[in-house]
Amino acid sequence: MIVELGHFCVMIACLLALLQVALPVIGLKQNNLVLMASATSLAYGVFLFTLLGFLALIYAFVTDDFSVAYVASHSNTRLPLQFKVSALWSAHEGSFLLWTLVMSIWTMMVARFSTPLTADMRARVLICMAALGFGFYLFLLLTSNPFERALPFYPAEGADLNPLLQDFGLIVHPPLLYMGYVGLSVPFAFAIASLWGNNLDVSWARWSRPWTNLAWAFLTMGITLGSWWAYYELGWGGWWFWDAVENASFVPWLIATALVHSLAATEKRGVFKSWTVLLAIFGFSFSLLGAFLVRSGVLTSVHAFAVDPERGAAILAFLVLVIGGSLILYGARAWNLRSRVTFKLSGRESFILGNNLLLSISAAVVLLGTLYPLGYEALTGGDKISIGPPYFNAVFVPLMLPLMGLMILSNRSRWWATDRSLLTASQGIFAVIAVVASVGVAWAAGEIKVWIVVISSLSFMILLNLCHEFYRRVGQKSNPITRLFRQPVALYAMFLGHLGIAVSALGIVTTVMLSEEADLRMAAGDIAEVGAYTVRFYGTTNVDGPNYVADRGRVDVLRAGQAVATLLPEKRRYLASQSVMTEADIHVRMLGDIYVALGEPLESGAWAVRVHIKPLVRFIWIGGVLIALGGVISIFDRRYRLNVSRRVRQSSVATNQEPVHG
Amino acid sequence: MKFGVMKPQRRNRLLLILGLVGGLGLALTFVLKALNSNINLFYTPVQVIAGEAPFEARIRAGGMVEAGSIRRSDTSLEVAFTVSDLAGAAFEIRYTGILPDLFREGQGVVATGTLNQNGVFFAEEILAKHDEKYMPPEVAMALNATGPEASQP
Numbered sequence: 001m002i003v004e005l006g007h008f009c010v011m012i013a014c015l016l017a018l019l020q021v022a023l024p025v026i027g028l029k030q031n032n033l034v035l036m037a038s039a040t041s042l043a044y045g046v047f048l049f050t051l052l053g054f055l056a057l058i059y060a061f062v063t064d065d066f067s068v069a070y071v072a073s074h075s076n077t078r079l080p081l082q083f084k085v086s087a088l089w090s091a092h093e094g095s096f097l098l099w100t101l102v103m104s105i106w107t108m109m110v111a112r113f114s115t116p117l118t119a120d121m122r123a124r125v126l127i128c129m130a131a132l133g134f135g136f137y138l139f140l141l142l143t144s145n146p147f148e149r150a151l152p153f154y155p156a157e158g159a160d161l162n163p164l165l166q167d168f169g170l171i172v173h174p175p176l177l178y179m180g181y182v183g184l185s186v187p188f189a190f191a192i193a194s195l196w197g198n199n200l201d202v203s204w205a206r207w208s209r210p211w212t213n214l215a216w217a218f219l220t221m222g223i224t225l226g227s228w229w230a231y232y233e234l235g236w237g238g239w240w241f242w243d244a245v246e247n248a249s250f251v252p253w254l255i256a257t258a259l260v261h262s263l264a265a266t267e268k269r270g271v272f273k274s275w276t277v278l279l280a281i282f283g284f285s286f287s288l289l290g291a292f293l294v295r296s297g298v299l300t301s302v303h304a305f306a307v308d309p310e311r312g313a314a315i316l317a318f319l320v321l322v323i324g325g326s327l328i329l330y331g332a333r334a335w336n337l338r339s340r341v342t343f344k345l346s347g348r349e350s351f352i353l354g355n356n357l358l359l360s361i362s363a364a365v366v367l368l369g370t371l372y373p374l375g376y377e378a379l380t381g382g383d384k385i386s387i388g389p390p391y392f393n394a395v396f397v398p399l400m401l402p403l404m405g406l407m408i409l410s411n412r413s414r415w416w417a418t419d420r421s422l423l424t425a426s427q428g429i430f431a432v433i434a435v436v437a438s439v440g441v442a443w444a445a446g447e448i449k450v451w452i453v454v455i456s457s458l459s460f461m462i463l464l465n466l467c468h469e470f471y472r473r474v475g476q477k478s479n480p481i482t483r484l485f486r487q488p489v490a491l492y493a494m495f496l497g498h499l500g501i502a503v504s505a506l507g508i509v510t511t512v513m514l515s516e517e518a519d520l521r522m523a524a525g526d527i528a529e530v531g532a533y534t535v536r537f538y539g540t541t542n543v544d545g546p547n548y549v550a551d552r553g554r555v556d557v558l559r560a561g562q563a564v565a566t567l568l569p570e571k572r573r574y575l576a577s578q579s580v581m582t583e584a585d586i587h588v589r590m591l592g593d594i595y596v597a598l599g600e601p602l603e604s605g606a607w608a609v610r611v612h613i614k615p616l617v618r619f620i621w622i623g624g625v626l627i628a629l630g631g632v633i634s635i636f637d638r639r640y641r642l643n644v645s646r647r648v649r650q651s652s653v654a655t656n657q658e659p660v661h662g
Numbered sequence: 663m664k665f666g667v668m669k670p671q672r673r674n675r676l677l678l679i680l681g682l683v684g685g686l687g688l689a690l691t692f693v694l695k696a697l698n699s700n701i702n703l704f705y706t707p708v709q710v711i712a713g714e715a716p717f718e719a720r721i722r723a724g725g726m727v728e729a730g731s732i733r734r735s736d737t738s739l740e741v742a743f744t745v746s747d748l749a750g751a752a753f754e755i756r757y758t759g760i761l762p763d764l765f766r767e768g769q770g771v772v773a774t775g776t777l778n779q780n781g782v783f784f785a786e787e788i789l790a791k792h793d794e795k796y797m798p799p800e801v802a803m804a805l806n807a808t809g810p811e812a813s814q815p
Contacts, residue, residue, distance in 0.1 A: 057776045193803070342670045345677065357681055361689045367695065374702075384704035386722060388774070391700035395692050519759045521739050580763045599739075599760030608739050 003068055006056020007147035010097070013104070014137035016042050020130035024123040036119050039126035043111035046133065046632045047104040054088075054101050061088055066158050069150040070094060076160040076576045078547035086171040087161045091145035091294050095174060099291070099594035102175070102182045102659055106610055107133060110186055112210070113499045117207065121629070124193035132185055136320055143311045149497045160576030163548070167282070169229030177222030177249060181287040183215025184254040184256055188284035191277045195333045200273060205266040208280065210635040212263055213234035216256045217631025219287075223249050224624030235597045237517070237612040242392040247370040248290030254363035255283040260358045260631070268645030269415055271348075274330075274337040275356070281330060285323045286363070292319065293620045298374065351410040355403060362399040366392065397451065404505065407498050411462075416448055426468060434460035445514050460657045462502040466495055493634035500626030507619025516613040519599065524605040530611045533594070534558040537609060540571075540598070548572040552582070555608060557587065567596040569609075584610075593617050702774060707751035715777050723783055724772035724782065728752060745771060756787040764790040 020042040028033025057070075066072040074094070075087045089095040107129040114122050114604045122168045138148075145528030191209035194200050226246070231239040240246065259279040264277040343349035357474045369387045376385050412422055438456040442448040473491070515530030538554040550570040557564045565587035572581045583598035592615035599608025705715040705723045714722055720754035724776060732743040739758050746752035755773050765788065773785035 315730060342674065344670065345674075350677075353678065354681070357685050361685055365693050369697070372697065384722075386702045386704070386774075387697070388700050389704060391696045394696035394700070395689070398692055399689065519739055521737070582763055597760075599766075600763075602734060603736070610760055 003058050003060050003065065003147050003471060006053040009049040009056065010053035010137065012047050013053065014134065015143060016046045016049065017134040017137055018129050020046060021127050021134060024127050028120060028123060033119050036123035037183045039123050039130065040111040040163055041449050045110040045128060045176065045615040047112060054097060055095060057088055057094065057394060061085060064158065066156065067149050067151060067154040069148050070146040071077040071158060072150060072155050073159045074161050076158040076547065078576065080546055082171060083161055083166045085330060089174045089400065090165050090170060093144045093503055095295065096144050097139050097146050098175065100140055100184060102178045103133045103136055103169045103185065104625045105486045106183055114207065121199065124196055125189045128189035128192045129185060137609065139314055141315050157424060160574065162232060163574045163577065163579055163581040167233055169225065173222060173225045173229055176218055176373050180215055180219025180222050181252065183211065184252060184287050186211035186215060186285040187259060187280040189198055189483045191280035192329065195277065195329045198333060200218065200334060200337055202267055202398060203268050205263050209263045209267055213631045213634045216260050217628040220624055220628040221254050221255055222633060224621050224628065228621045232584060234584055235609065236403060237582050237595050237614065239617065242389040244370050245294050247366050248294045250362050252287035252290055253365050254280060254282060254359050255286055258359035259283050261352045261355050265349050269343065269349060270341045271339050271343060273339050277334050288319060288322060335505055346418040346420065346423065347416045347568065348410065348413040349415065351406050354406045358399050358403045362396055370473055377398055392580060401454060403459065404462060406499065407644035408458065408465050410460045411498060412466050420607055429496055430461055430464040434464065442513065452509050452513050455505055459505040461504040462498055466499055470495065489633055489637040496630030497627050500623040500630065503619050503626060504623025507616045507623060509615050511620065518611050520609045520611065521602060521606055522609045525606065531613045532559055533564065533613060535611050539605060542615045543570065545572065548574045553598050557594050565594055569596045569598045572597045591615060622635055666811045667813045668750055692721065707745060707753055710753045713752050717779055719758060720776060724770065726770055727767050729767045737791065753781055755783045755785050757788055758815050761788055762790045
């Protein structure tokens with residue numbers, strides 16, 4: 001009964017979303033403010049009913065209602081409670097319900113916090129978001145209904161959640177990622193609303209900036225968590241595989257990163273107006289494309305389309321409608337948009353332009369590599385190819401080098417033009433320090449590879465330049481404490497973002513360069529040397545978990561005779577599905593992980609044992625967290641909070657007198 | 663007209679266009695080069711034994727792991743096994759390292775590596791997907807092309 005009520009609630013949410021489109025549209029036609037404002041109250045209604053539907057499905061999971069087909073195929077009575085809840089978004093139907101919930105949350109937030117907008121602009125933004133939402137509800141209800149019952153014959157026991165997903169990662173990764181994906185619909189809606197209202201001054205940029213930064217921060221966090229999850233859960237010790245699913249989230253991230261920067265230029269200086277609109281359209285379009293491709297299974301094979309043609313066709317139609325529609329609107333309204341603002345080559349605008357070029361190109365090449373096998377299969381009538389990580393490394397890394405180069409200088413840059421002395425001060429000595437440090441570390445590691453030295457030198461340069469700029473702004477003159485608090489939040493947001501990139505890059509380079517990896521055949525009592533460490537295997541014992549049985553190995557790790565860690569990796573067999581899973585055990589330290597996983601059992605009690613020493617691997621994710629933090633704090637910038645009425649009056653101001661804001 | 667004396671707006675536009683063309687050209691060169699050297703074609707057991715697959719080139723191949731074909735070294739992690747399309751075509755794969763959790767007899771696998779002149783496939787990577795019901799599409803296709811009772815993928 002509760003499940004049916006939940007289903008019904010989602011139907012109501014769908015109808016409310018339709019009303020949220022229709023009423024304000026009529027309001028716009030008749031200039032009726034009441035109808036226009038109805039979009040706001042309806043946003044709350046849509047959220048409430050979606051939440052009720054969501055809770056009903058959680059209820060079905062928690063109470064093991066296996067008459068619901070979706071619950072039966074993704075849960076089990078022995079599943080721990082937290083995984084019963086998160087199993088909701090472990091597969092297509094449920095994660096799509098989560099998607100609509102997240103959509104309704106963003107719509108509600110925009111409705112709540114955009115009161116200072118003019119009534120018609122606000123209505124247009126909310127209409128766009130509601131229209132997207134309506135499309136999602138239709139797709140959910142017509143092709144992917146998670147509330148469907150399998151009556152009259154339903155299983156007494158559920159098929160269980162995939163063991164890989166029975167993990168903390170599943171609880172946090174998809175919701176954060178979806179907050180990012182769907183959050184990109186806000187700048188999209190602002191862009192479309194501005195095109196629609198023929199109102200493309202810079203106010204749309206100012207309004208969508210905090211939303212974009214927040215959505216981008218969520219996306220960053222989602223991807224970072226996904227990488228960390230893959231590292232500790234998949235049992236391979238890798239942290240990025242250039243897998244199609246990863247790329248599907250990385251392409252929107254690259255575009256969103258470009259958007260975050262170009263919005264700053266558009267808002268502060270009135271430049272790149274139409275380009276920014278285009279980025280806003282593509283940012284959301286790619287997140288749609290990515291999420292849909294992954295969820296529909298098309299990326300595994302074109303044939304997946306044939307398995308469920310209804311869903312595939314619906315996805316395709318929706319994508320064509322959203323991308324095609326917005327591009328046509330863009331073509332009609334924005335192609336001849338001119339900005340009369342100029343800037344010099346040394347101005348911050350130039351750096352942002354370079355950033356946008358490089359990020360867009362890298363998004364394009366990653367997308368190409370991801371979709372190429374699909375196109376190849378379709379064109380050749382079924383020939384299967386795969387594009388491996390070497391392609392992505394070969395095209396992506398060279399694009400990141402100039403980007404990091406720009407980042408070094410951009411921290412010191414000013415809008416319009418930057419003094420040459422400001423850009424070049426101390427760069428020579430910094431370069432020497434960075435190169436010497438990088439070569440030194442590489443030499444100590446025993447191998448000097450050019451590209452590794454280049455990347456780490458660039459990272460050190462970014463760090464040194466950040467310190468330099470920070471000191472110049474805060475520490476150089478009197479009252480450093482006062483100055484510390486007087487700097488705009490946006491500046492710190494930029495510092496954090498760039499710091500995160502440098503930290504991540506150092507982590508990546510060090511992990512790639514200095515990792516020790518060994519796959520060993522070990523019987524109880526065997527000793528092996530891995531890098532500077534000695535590893536001793538004590539064999540395995542049987543352990544019972546809540547819904548699995550496991551062989552738990554014991555591995556002692558020593559360095560120079562001193563015990564460093566005792567690790568207990570497991571090989572689990574989950575009872576419901578009888579599937580086997582590797583649970584690695586990791587000794588976590590800031591300066592480097594020791595990662596041990598059990599491979600398969602061999603004859604006579606011996607095991608295949610995987611031992612990885614991964615220096616600075618934590619830096620990769622710490623960098624990601626710093627970047628996301630930068631995005632989050634940027635929305636607390638004074639300019640977005642204070643003096644709302646002034647903000648509206650100034651909304652079309654294209655230039656800004658304060659030179660320091662990011 | 664000298665670069666230095668151009669109107670700022672025009673100069674900026676020129677720089678933008680030069681940057682775009684240069685960046686795109688460079689990227690395209692890299693991309694095509696990288697794509698060309700990283701396309702890994704998939705070969706079915708029939709194609710492998712018929713000699714259609716290139717030797718000493720990085721390719722992918724796969725099929726079902728034949729029952730009783732798995733042989734392991736006593737001293738290292740070396741393993742050899744046979745994959746077939748269930749219709750008679752089969753070839754040997756050798757691999758050193760840790761096999762994926764779902765690797766077992768009767769399971770579909772896809773290997774990436776090189777084929778030597780004797781028709782033995784040396785794998786650098788073995789994939790078996792983490793889902794009991796899932797069959798790698800390549801394997802399904804390989805079975806479908808030759809297998810008498812294989813179902814549609």
